[in-house]
Amino acid sequence: MDASRRAVMMGVGGVGLMAVLAACSGYGQPNAGAAAPASQAPSSPAGDAPAAGGGAGLAKTSDIPEGGGKIFADQKVVVVQPAAGQFRAFSATCTHQGCTVDSVESGMINCPCHGSMFNLDGTVMGGPATKPLPEVQIKVEGDTISLA
Known part of the structure; x- marks a missing residue:
């Protein structure tokens, strides 16, 4: 009788395990035909490369406050x-866990996910991020800023 009880328990455990595996098989992938939520963090960690510019205008110099x-x-x-007429660009992907920074206030670039703050030169002002934002090449021609 003991062997039968063990076989039943193994069968029930196996069915439960299969149910869990089936439920998790689509983890991290949006449902077919459905868009991922806009607030979802990028799937890859920091270091995502920004989209290539191809010379298209990104902004006017007057759009970027001193x-x-x-x-x-x-x-x-x-x-x-950072100073009048000096323009720099950085990846907007936080180096901590890949969230997109959401504001530039009081001379700081801020990440909403865990509170990392970066100086206007891309260096870390406050963690948990420990690496600076990677610099992105831009061109300033007249009053137009574009990705290089």
């Missing part, structure tokens, strides 16, 4: 103007 910046989420780029 001592601040502007985030271009579609291109995964943040453009800053």
Whole structure:
């Protein structure tokens, strides 16, 4: 009788395990035909490369406040103007866990996910991020800023 009880328990355990595996088989993938939520963090960690520019205008120099910046989420780029007429760009993907930075305020680039803060030169001002934002090449021609 003991062998039969063991066989039943193994069968029930196996069925439960199969149910869990079937439920998890689509983990991390959006349902067929459904878009992933906009608030979902990128699937790969920090270091996502921004979209190539091809010379198309990204912004006007007047769009970027002195001592601040502007985030271009579609291109995964943040453009800053640390001093009058000096423009730099960085990846908008936080180096901590790959979230997109969401604001540039009081001379800081801010990540909403875990509170990382970056200086306008891309260096870490406050963690948990420990690596600076990678710089992105831009061109400033006249009053137009574009990805290089």
